[in-house]
Amino acid sequence: MIESATSVNYLRQTAIEQLTTADVDAPSITAEVILAHALNITRARLLARLDASLEPDQLAQFQIDLKRLSDGEPLAYVVGHREFYDLDLLTDRRALIPRPETECLVERAIKLLASHPAPLIADIGTGCGAIAVTLAKHLPRARVIVSDLSVDAVELARSNACRHHVENQIEFRIGDLLAPVNELLDLLVANLPYIDDKDWPFLARTIRGHEPRMAFLGGPDGLNLMRQFLVAAPRCVRAGSVILLEIGAYQGDDVTAIVQQSFPHAKISIEPDYAGLDRLAVIEVM
Ligand SMILES: C[S@@+](CC[C@H](N)C(=O)[O-])C[C@H]1O[C@@H](n2cnc3c(N)ncnc32)[C@H](O)[C@@H]1O
Structure with a gap:
């Protein structure tokens, strides 16, 4: 089955790769936190919904957050x-x-x-x-x-x-x-x-x-x-x-x-x- 490019699971994987390359601490947890932030749900709930998809505005938010983290901004500032x-x-x-x-x-x-x-x-x-x-x-x-x-x-x-x-x-x-x-x-x-x-x-x-x-x-x-x-x-x-x-x-x-x-x-x-x-x-x- 081909995974959608807006699915949580796909975005989680690509974010982990990008954060690892950018030398960001705890890339898996960090990726999950910004995905949960974009969807306005808890991380626990996110992990129960890995097949869900992000709406365009949620995807835009996620991409902005991912860029800020890759640029070295602390997670607490990114999610606020x-x-x-x-x-x-x-x-x-x-x-x-x-x-x-x-x-x-x-x-x-x-x-x-x-x-x-x-x-x-x-x-x-x-x-x-x-x-x-x-x-x-x-x-x-x-x-x-x-x-x-x-x-x-x-x-x-x-x-x-x-x-x-x-x-x-x-x-x-x-x-x-x-x-x-x-x-x-x-x-x-x-x-x-x-x-x-x-x-x-x-x-x-x-x-x-x-x-x-x-x-x-x-x-x-x-x-x-x-x-x-x-x-x-x-x-x-x-x-x-x-x-x-x-x-x-x-x-x-x-x-x-x-x-x-x-x-x-x-x-x-x-x-x-x-x-x-x-x-x-x-x-x-x-
Ligand atoms: C280490 S932070 C502590 C912040 C907070 N109390 C905490 O524990 O998370 C030190 C704080 O002291 C403030 N600060 C630095 N110089 C100061 C000064 N001369 N008078 C008053 N506050 C000062 C800084 O703006 C900063 O908010």
Whole structure:
């Protein structure tokens, strides 16, 4: 039997070949995700309908998506969303795509505040709002201040808050690090840029060509923003507050030394991510 050139099965095969040639990660899953996106169905449903055919508009969408992926654009930007923790978040080039390792920070924050009657939280460098929106969703009595230097990122964070109906719990601000925060916080969280400038040329092309550079680079040792942030942080917390910072895989010792300068009496611990790498600095303010 001759297979139709618009059938899911045929397009899946040709897409896998094209994505493999273009050196795109996980070509089979990626091909299925963009086919499901073009048909507006889930991937599971797509796999049960391999003999279905695409309509002309669906085929056009699929071809555009395939070209974007072959040109090195990340899948989350092409399909416009990404799973984070237990939420589906909008993603586009205005902000960094949320990464699974950031879920460690979210999980820790939820545990910390689960029984707090009305915590005040700030999420600095909010990007698409992944941390803030997830915390607001899981801690319905919390008020969350979010801030970013990028106006575009804050707009995307606002869209994600509306998508998950937590916009009334969140205040959106724009500015440099802690400059927009004048409150005393129960919890201060930040996933600031922490990549050493020298490592930029070695990052994946999907990152270098498409994600915002300012979301990654933290100066000559990756820790410039962390230093500035920690100089300003004592003004925003009090005894009993907690600060959670996402850090790079080998930055635990350096971050501990920087934290000690601003918080000489704090209890500081470095916690690993699911891969066993340094990922989270937990600072309990005394
Ligand atoms: C690593 S991304 C984290 C995004 C998001 N919080 C997440 O975890 O997915 C860092 C964010 O910090 C923002 N940023 C960079 N420099 C900043 C600064 N000086 N003040 C505030 N935000 C900054 C970037 O725009 C970016 O959104």
